[in-house]
Amino acid sequence: MRASQKDFENAMNQVKLLKKDPGNEVKLKLYALYKQATEGPCNMPKPGVFDLINKAKWDAWNTLGSLPKETARQNYVDLVSSLSSSLESSSQVEPGTDRKSTGYETLMVTSEDGITKITLNRPAKKNAINIEMYHEIMRALKAASKDDSSITVLTGNGDYYSSGNDLTNFTDIPPGGVEEKAKNSAILLREFVGCFIDFPKPLIAMVNGPAVGISVTILGLFDAVYASDRATEMLVFGKKLTAGEACAQGLVTEVFPDSTFQKEVWTRLKAFAKLPPNAMRISKEVIRNREKEKLHAVNAEECSVLQERWLSDECMNAVMNFLSRKSNL
Numbered sequence: 286m287r288a289s290q291k292d293f294e295n296a297m298n299q300v301k302l303l304k305k306d307p308g309n310e311v312k313l314k315l316y317a318l319y320k321q322a323t324e325g326p327c328n329m330p331k332p333g334v335f336d337l338i339n340k341a342k343w344d345a346w347n348t349l350g351s352l353p354k355e356t357a358r359q360n361y362v363d364l365v366s367s368l369s370s371s372l373e374s375s376s377q378v379e380p381g382t383d384r385k386s387t388g389y390e391t392l393m394v395t396s397e398d399g400i401t402k403i404t405l406n407r408p409a410k411k412n413a414i415n416i417e418m419y420h421e422i423m424r425a426l427k428a429a430s431k432d433d434s435s436i437t438v439l440t441g442n443g444d445y446y447s448s449g450n451d452l453t454n455f456t457d458i459p460p461g462g463v464e465e466k467a468k469n470s471a472i473l474l475r476e477f478v479g480c481f482i483d484f485p486k487p488l489i490a491m492v493n494g495p496a497v498g499i500s501v502t503i504l505g506l507f508d509a510v511y512a513s514d515r516a517t518e519m520l521v522f523g524k525k526l527t528a529g530e531a532c533a534q535g536l537v538t539e540v541f542p543d544s545t546f547q548k549e550v551w552t553r554l555k556a557f558a559k560l561p562p563n564a565m566r567i568s569k570e571v572i573r574n575r576e577k578e579k580l581h582a583v584n585a586e587e588c589s590v591l592q593e594r595w596l597s598d599e600c601m602n603a604v605m606n607f608l609s610r611k612s613n614l
């Protein structure tokens with residue numbers, strides 16, 4: 286699944302053949318990924334504020350931070366491929382070939398070689414999980430549980446795995462006020478975590494970079510967690526945990542050097558995907574069934590505690606601090 290130089294060159298040619306203009310936002314993403322894949326992290330001086338076009342290009346490239354060249358190349362190929370399929374809706378999917386699901390705003394979902402890959406796709410926001418993404422992840426998991434793949438992989442696009450809950454989720458207050466907001470959030474979170482508890486096939490997290498908050502706390506519900514050694518910020522209990530430390534604590538299955546992360550993990554996943562799918566599903570069912578009821582009970586309890594905590598001054602201050610930092614208040 287790792288894009289070769291040849292795949293990259295093909296994708297560059299494919300861009301020129303796109304029948305419809307993909308729009309400025311996508312063109313900026315393509316530009317940034319191309320620069321990162323070919324030159325590495327942004328090395329240009331920041332253009333002046335009135336140089337609007339170059340400033341937008343610079344911002345897009347700079348946002349990719351220290352994303353490795355190979356990952357940028359892969360993301361470029363994935364993006365072009367998703368554009369080709371979404372802009373050419375007449376194209377037929379042949380059995381056994383790579384299938385990409387469109388209809389997601391915040392995810393990229395592909396199915397190939399018996400593996401469904403769900404990629405969190407808000408790299409400019411460090412893959413923060415907004416309300417739409419919560420719903421789309423649940424939808425993608427439900428679809429993956431019924432498709433013909435053997436295993437499902439969750440990963441992130443860009444330099445982060447995920448920065449956790451999108452803190453702007455807390456700013457959209459319904460007419461019923463903050464209490465109603467907290468209640469709705471608890472219902473959503475319970476359903477979201479419930480989908481991971483109930484997921485019937487082997488579920489694997491490829492933690493490609495730093496992971497924060499909810500993206501870390503659900504890792505225990507995966508069947509395997511492979512982390513790049515760039516995943517140095519698994520923020521648990523307010524403490525930064527390296528991928529190696531998370532592995533020592535049992536939260537991560539295995540850590541790989543970032544330079545070989547994609548290659549090594551995909552080789553392993555492709556081998557897993559060749560194992561008998563029913564045997565894997567039944568093994569998981571036997572193991573999970575013993576603890577499912579308890580997991581759902583703990584989930585319900587945690588959501589009810591969180592519903593109260595979201596209304597606390599401590600929580601509101603933490604969110605306000607982050608949001609005011611952003612707007613330089």
Ligand SMILES: CCCCC/C=C/CC(=O)SCCNC(=O)CCNC(=O)[C@H](O)C(C)(C)COP(=O)(O)OP(=O)(O)OC[C@H]1O[C@@H](n2cnc3c(N)ncnc32)[C@H](O)[C@@H]1OP(=O)(O)O
Pocket residue numbers: 409410411413414419448449450451452453454470471473474497498499500607611
């Ligand atoms: C339904 C509700 C359920 C709730 C379930 C509860 C979950 C618990 C949690 O998950 S709490 C964890 C929340 N996450 C955080 O507190 C992390 C907040 N983000 C950061 O601290 C930093 O952004 C960072 C360390 C992840 C990255 O820092 P860096 O300086 O490298 O990058 P920026 O801060 O400039 O980020 C780039 C843009 O991304 C936006 N962004 C990043 N994370 C979030 C986020 N969690 N929520 C909202 N927005 C986020 C950031 O604002 C920048 O956007 P901008 O370019 O438009 O300014």
